[in-house]
Amino acid sequence: MITRNEEGAIAKVVDDARSALPGCEVIVVDGSSDRTPEIAKEHGAQVFREPSGGPAPALLYALRASTRPIVVTVDADDTYPADIYPELVRRVREGDDVAGTNRLGRRPPKAMPLRNWVANVLFNVVASVHATRVLRDVHSGQRAYRREIIEHFDWDTTGRAFPVDLLLWPAVAGCRISEIDIPYRERIGETTLHRWIDGRETLRRLFRRVKPRIH
Numbered sequence: 001m002i003t004r005n006e007e008g009a010i011a012k013v014v015d016d017a018r019s020a021l022p023g024c025e026v027i028v029v030d031g032s033s034d035r036t037p038e039i040a041k042e043h044g045a046q047v048f049r050e051p052s053g054g055p056a057p058a059l060l061y062a063l064r065a066s067t068r069p070i071v072v073t074v075d076a077d078d079t080y081p082a083d084i085y086p087e088l089v090r091r092v093r094e095g096d097d098v099a100g101t102n103r104l105g106r107r108p109p110k111a112m113p114l115r116n117w118v119a120n121v122l123f124n125v126v127a128s129v130h131a132t133r134v135l136r137d138v139h140s141g142q143r144a145y146r147r148e149i150i151e152h153f154d155w156d157t158t159g160r161a162f163p164v165d166l167l168l169w170p171a172v173a174g175c176r177i178s179e180i181d182i183p184y185r186e187r188i189g190e191t192t193l194h195r196w197i198d199g200r201e202t203l204r205r206l207f208r209r210v211k212p213r214i215h
């Protein structure tokens with residue numbers, strides 16, 4: 001996970017991950033000015049200072065930080081359910097390249113403002129047309145990845161919408177993907193979402209010709 005000032009949520013998120021996935025390594029790539037990194041360490045996480053450049057380079061650093069064959073991501077704000085981790089990992093063990101989660105459902109969850117939900121649904125319609133297969137939540141922060149998937153693409157870590165490509169590129173490349181419907185909770189602490197900037201950045205990623213650069 002990547003963290004910026006998640007003092008109120010980090011202890012629970014780390015504890016929940018460790019109890020849902022016994023034996024997992026918890027990696028936190030942090031850019032906080034509060035006590036998030038100290039708390040994460042106290043709760044058993046390995047903490048790294050983020051490289052410069054914001055959340056996308058931090059996330060790529062986190063994805064590459066472990067040598068385990070399956071890497072799971074989550075926001076450190078307690079919005080995602082911990083009890084779904086074992087199912088995500090099971091799916092990758094059984095052949096998925098990416099097992100994602102879908103927060104959007106048929107109507108907006110209470111924790112998501114209507115206009116965010118509508119924008120997210122539209123983003124996924126565009127992504128699905130682009131990938132010629134159904135994608136439901138290109139902005140989800142909770143997914144499991146087969147390690148080779150992370151290593152096989154030359155990711156674009158500019159801007160703030162990197163999770164979009166983490167699902168879209170494998171989909172376009174014909175990788176095996178699934179998404180599980182999950183409930184989405186109210187976050188602990190303040191969001192870092194910049195609605196308009198992040199929306200524009202998402203559209204840039206969705207509309208450009210996807211040329212996954214496989215190493």
Ligand SMILES: Nc1nc2c(ncn2[C@@H]2O[C@H](COP(=O)(O)OP(=O)(O)O)[C@@H](O)[C@H]2O)c(=O)[nH]1
Nearest residue numbers: 002003004029030031054055058075076191192
């Ligand atoms: N290391 C690092 N983490 C960040 C940064 N910006 C956001 N995060 C973390 O990225 C995750 C997703 O951010 P969040 O505010 O939840 O975005 P939202 O889910 O779109 O509202 C959270 O765990 C944040 O703490 C950053 O600049 N650096």
Ligand SMILES: [Mg+2]
Nearest residue numbers: 075077079187
């Ligand atoms: Mg979040």
